Amino acid sequence: MIKFENVTKIYPGMSSPAVDKLSFTVPTGEICTIVGPSGCGKTTAMKMVNRLIDATDGAIFVLDERGDMSNVLKIDPIQLRRSIGYIIQQIGLFPHRTILENIGTVPQLLDWDEARIRRRAEDLVTMMNMPVEFLDRYPHELSGGQRQRIGVARGMATDPPVMLMDEPFGAIDPINRNILQNEFLRLQQEIKKTILFVTHDIDEAIKMGDKICILNVGGFLEQFDSPANILAHPANEFVEDFVGADRALKRLNLVRVEEVMNARPPLIQTTQNVEQAAGFMAEQGIRFAYVVDADRTLKGYVRVRDLKGKTGWVDEFVEPAATTIPLTTSLKDALSEMLVVDYANVCVVDAQNRVRGLIDTNMIHEAVIESAAAAEGEEA
Amino acid sequence: MQAEKTQTKAQNRFWRELLDGWMNVLTQPNLDTFRAQRARADPLKTVLGVGLLGLVLGLWALAIKPATLVTEMRTEAILIDLLRMIFFTEADFFIISLLLFFIARGFNGIGSFSQQSYLLSLVTVPLGMIVVAFLFVGEKLGLTLTAVLNPLSPVGVAGIFVILFALYGFLLLLFALQAAHEMQSSAVFYTFGTPLVAWGILRIASMFAAGEENVITTQWAFIADQWAKGTAQELLLGHLWLVAFSVSIAVVLGVTIGVFITWPAQRPRLSHLVILIPLALFLLLWAASSGLLGEGMADQIASTTKDWSRSLKRIDNLYFGPLLAIVAAIIAKPAAVGMIVAVFTIILYALFLAGEKAGDLTLYIAGIILTIPSVALFGAMIKPLGIGPFNAAFALILYAQLPILRNTYTGIKAVTPEIVEAGRGMGMTEAQLLLKVKLPMAVPVIMTGVRVSIVMLIGIASIAAYIGNDTLGQYIFDGITRAQEKRYYAGAILVAILALAVDYFLGWLQGRLTPEGLKGRREAA
Numbered sequence: 001m002i003k004f005e006n007v008t009k010i011y012p013g014m015s016s017p018a019v020d021k022l023s024f025t026v027p028t029g030e031i032c033t034i035v036g037p038s039g040c041g042k043t044t045a046m047k048m049v050n051r052l053i054d055a056t057d058g059a060i061f062v063l064d065e066r067g068d069m070s071n072v073l074k075i076d077p078i079q080l081r082r083s084i085g086y087i088i089q090q091i092g093l094f095p096h097r098t099i100l101e102n103i104g105t106v107p108q109l110l111d112w113d114e115a116r117i118r119r120r121a122e123d124l125v126t127m128m129n130m131p132v133e134f135l136d137r138y139p140h141e142l143s144g145g146q147r148q149r150i151g152v153a154r155g156m157a158t159d160p161p162v163m164l165m166d167e168p169f170g171a172i173d174p175i176n177r178n179i180l181q182n183e184f185l186r187l188q189q190e191i192k193k194t195i196l197f198v199t200h201d202i203d204e205a206i207k208m209g210d211k212i213c214i215l216n217v218g219g220f221l222e223q224f225d226s227p228a229n230i231l232a233h234p235a236n237e238f239v240e241d242f243v244g245a246d247r248a249l250k251r252l253n254l255v256r257v258e259e260v261m262n263a264r265p266p267l268i269q270t271t272q273n274v275e276q277a278a279g280f281m282a283e284q285g286i287r288f289a290y291v292v293d294a295d296r297t298l299k300g301y302v303r304v305r306d307l308k309g310k311t312g313w314v315d316e317f318v319e320p321a322a323t324t325i326p327l328t329t330s331l332k333d334a335l336s337e338m339l340v341v342d343y344a345n346v347c348v349v350d351a352q353n354r355v356r357g358l359i360d361t362n363m364i365h366e367a368v369i370e371s372a373a374a375a376e377g378e379e380a
Numbered sequence: 381m382q383a384e385k386t387q388t389k390a391q392n393r394f395w396r397e398l399l400d401g402w403m404n405v406l407t408q409p410n411l412d413t414f415r416a417q418r419a420r421a422d423p424l425k426t427v428l429g430v431g432l433l434g435l436v437l438g439l440w441a442l443a444i445k446p447a448t449l450v451t452e453m454r455t456e457a458i459l460i461d462l463l464r465m466i467f468f469t470e471a472d473f474f475i476i477s478l479l480l481f482f483i484a485r486g487f488n489g490i491g492s493f494s495q496q497s498y499l500l501s502l503v504t505v506p507l508g509m510i511v512v513a514f515l516f517v518g519e520k521l522g523l524t525l526t527a528v529l530n531p532l533s534p535v536g537v538a539g540i541f542v543i544l545f546a547l548y549g550f551l552l553l554l555f556a557l558q559a560a561h562e563m564q565s566s567a568v569f570y571t572f573g574t575p576l577v578a579w580g581i582l583r584i585a586s587m588f589a590a591g592e593e594n595v596i597t598t599q600w601a602f603i604a605d606q607w608a609k610g611t612a613q614e615l616l617l618g619h620l621w622l623v624a625f626s627v628s629i630a631v632v633l634g635v636t637i638g639v640f641i642t643w644p645a646q647r648p649r650l651s652h653l654v655i656l657i658p659l660a661l662f663l664l665l666w667a668a669s670s671g672l673l674g675e676g677m678a679d680q681i682a683s684t685t686k687d688w689s690r691s692l693k694r695i696d697n698l699y700f701g702p703l704l705a706i707v708a709a710i711i712a713k714p715a716a717v718g719m720i721v722a723v724f725t726i727i728l729y730a731l732f733l734a735g736e737k738a739g740d741l742t743l744y745i746a747g748i749i750l751t752i753p754s755v756a757l758f759g760a761m762i763k764p765l766g767i768g769p770f771n772a773a774f775a776l777i778l779y780a781q782l783p784i785l786r787n788t789y790t791g792i793k794a795v796t797p798e799i800v801e802a803g804r805g806m807g808m809t810e811a812q813l814l815l816k817v818k819l820p821m822a823v824p825v826i827m828t829g830v831r832v833s834i835v836m837l838i839g840i841a842s843i844a845a846y847i848g849n850d851t852l853g854q855y856i857f858d859g860i861t862r863a864q865e866k867r868y869y870a871g872a873i874l875v876a877i878l879a880l881a882v883d884y885f886l887g888w889l890q891g892r893l894t895p896e897g898l899k900g901r902r903e904a905a
Binding site: 047050052078079080081082083086088089091092093094095096097098105106109138139140154164 | 803
């Protein structure tokens with residue numbers, strides 16, 4: 001848990017505050033994104049937690065190892081910083097140190113023995129889906145996305161309960177950023193850290209945050225709420241402008257395909273013959289269907305017109321599917337994927353490529369209407 | 381009639397183009413002029429142009445030294461000699477051009493022989509004629525080349541023009557070759573340099589083969605003789621040890637100051653006294669030992685060291701003798717050492733407190749120190765520090781400061797702020813940040829500064845011979861006082877070889893010291 005209580009920061013020689021009477025609480029195990037235009041003090045707010053900047057007034061509390069809330073100003077800053085994970089853009093890796101030494105920075109400061117550091121680093125790179133051999137390389141030998149994963153691993157080296165992330169994915173290209181965000185969200189489901197995540201990108205804030213803290217210039221808190229609520233009920237004109245005119249579309253980011261997909265889609269088995277398959281599709285009133293084997297592993301799809309007048313087994317007519325989407329994909333990404341391949345529906349698969357459901361544009365449409373209705377209902 | 385007119389016109393245009401070419405090349409000396417001329421390349425123009433030069437040369441030779449050219453001043457003989465001169469000029473020009481052409485091809489030149497010859501002729505023909513005119517007029521006025529190049533002769537100033545003219549001609553030749561072959565400037569230099577170097581090597585080799593006495597053989601013999609006597613090694617080692625000793629102190633001092641002036645300003649604290657008081661006490665005792673308390677410990681140390689030094693010399697240990705002499709000389713001056721260390725401590729402490737506020741001022745002062753002529757500084761320090769290695773080391777340490785501390789300063793400042801921020805955010809103390817992040821990342825830059833200062837000190841250490849140090853400068857000063865060329869050449873050559881060798885070694889060392897991860901970073905970026 002991180003708790004801000006009337007936190008104010010006035011830089012020496014400045015008349016107006018950089019952060020103004022900020023109060024909010026990040027519950028344990030949740031990600032809180034701080035977002036706002038440049039000059040809104042979002043980075044200042046974050047750096048006050050690990051005392052890279054000291055607050056002028058007010059207090060910040062973090063949950064310490066004994067489970068007590070302690071005021072950060074009462075803790076020695078060096079000890080405090082070592083106990084809080086700190087992740088910045090990939091440029092913050094030490095170029096003269098190997099990946100192992102980079103990840104081992106804080107453990108080394110805490111005098112862990114070398115074998116333990118190596119073990120921990122191996123665990124972390126494996127967790128980040130990277131080979132253990134990377135440990136002996138230098139940052140410049142890795143791609144931007146890989147370096148950023150190392151940056152995240154470095155922040156988690158001592159498994160700190162609280163982590164600060166300062167625009168960690170800011171300098172990455174959109175495709176890799178999306179991959180990294182998804183990876184991190186999946187990871188967060190396991191590790192359940194309390195995270196303060198600074199970004200200037202409202203889409204990222206909505207996607208990553210369990211809570212969003214929207215700041216205005218001068219460090220003034222405009223709204224602190226869950227992404228769904230912020231999109232449904234912007235507190236004022238500033239927030240409305242900031243989240244953008246497409247906030248209805250942004251809600252698609254908040255829903256995952258597994259929540260709205262058809263979990264019992266019509267499927268054809270590879271063991272069926274052509275007549276059975278054609279009969280099945282006629283019965284269902286569909287023009288094509290996905291084909292799976294006995295484990296529900298996706299093989300491809302068949303079309304009615306390909307089977308017309310043919311005999312034999314289905315698997316002779318299977319064509320490979322152009323795309324599939326994982327369970328945790330947001331509706332927005334799913335929709336964009338469908339538009340890209342020009343399919344009316346797409347298979348939802350798990351990590352072993354087994355079909356778990358089917359999603360089409362109608363389901364997405366209904367989901368949008370439902371969430372709007374739910375928001376209205378709450379309002380009423 | 382009409383055809384004749386066209387022919388005349390064509391002939392006119394041909395000569396006008398040739399003249400234009402010469403004028404353009406002389407008045408607009410740049411690559412584009414030559415590129416434009418390349419399109420007009422014509423073997424006939426080249427042959428005619430060079431022939432014209434040959435004719436002028438022949439006429440000049442006839443006018444100046446008729447006896448060498450013609451035995452009997454008969455018309456046929458004159459004509460034959462003129463033709464012979466034209467022929468030899470053409471032959472020389474084309475043989476040299478062919479040679480350059482083949483070398484240029486070796487350096488990836490792409491131009492044709494005809495283009496290259498034409499462009500070269502555009503430079504050589506008009507310039508050659510100007511030279512001939514100069515020589516012709518000069519002969520009449522007593523302006524021989526020796527007189528002109530001698531700054532003390534009445535017409536010595538003209539030498540400047542001759543040198544400028546020669547440089548101008550050389551520049552034009554470079555342009556011509558570059559335009560003809562469209563190659564890199566370095567390749568042009570190599571093309572011209574290869575035949576010259578080859579000629580030089582052959583010439584020297586033939587000198588040695590013939591057993592002729594010349595500058596190089598005498599020089600070689602002198603150095604070999606000095607080496608056999610052991611004097612050269614002694615001076616070389618004295619030189620090296622003086623530089624090494626000064627640099628090791630200068631690096632510690634320079635890097636410390638460089639680090640201090642990147643610091644935020646500090647407040648004086650009581651805990652600082654823990655270091656300052658013992659140091660003050662030590663210095664006080666040290667200074668007192670110079671005589672206030674009778675025969676001081678410093679004197680004892682000094683005499684003991686001298687004994688070591690002597691005994692080491694007795695067992696023919698050449699290598700550490702000079703170092704021990706330096707150490708002994710320094711220890712023998714306890715009061716001065718104490719004073720200097722005290723002053724430097726005060727300066728360092730002040731810089732420690734002032735931190736980055738003092739950055740600009742410190743670099744400025746280090747810059748000023750470097751502008752003091754070394755002889756003046758050596759001279760000024762004779763009174764407080766005496767003559768010998770102590771004085772020399774003091775001055776050398778001061779001179780080495782600027783490159784070292786400036787590079788430390790810029791090296792540390794150049795560390796990306798995000799990297800420092802990352803280290804600080806992960807809980808590094810300021811000292812850990814410095815030792816684990818900032819300094820390792822600044823090592824390549826600092827080492828460059830150390831290299832620069834070492835090579836510079838090798839030069840300045842020669843001058844330290846002036847105040848009684850056994851360095852290679854001894855040869856230079858001896859050579860000057862005894863008016864023996866071979867002596868000061870020997871000094872200069874050995875100093876140059878030493879500087880090059882040490883710089884090469886330091887380059888290797890720099891590669892080894894640079895953190896592995898920083899090496900490939902430039903390619904990656």
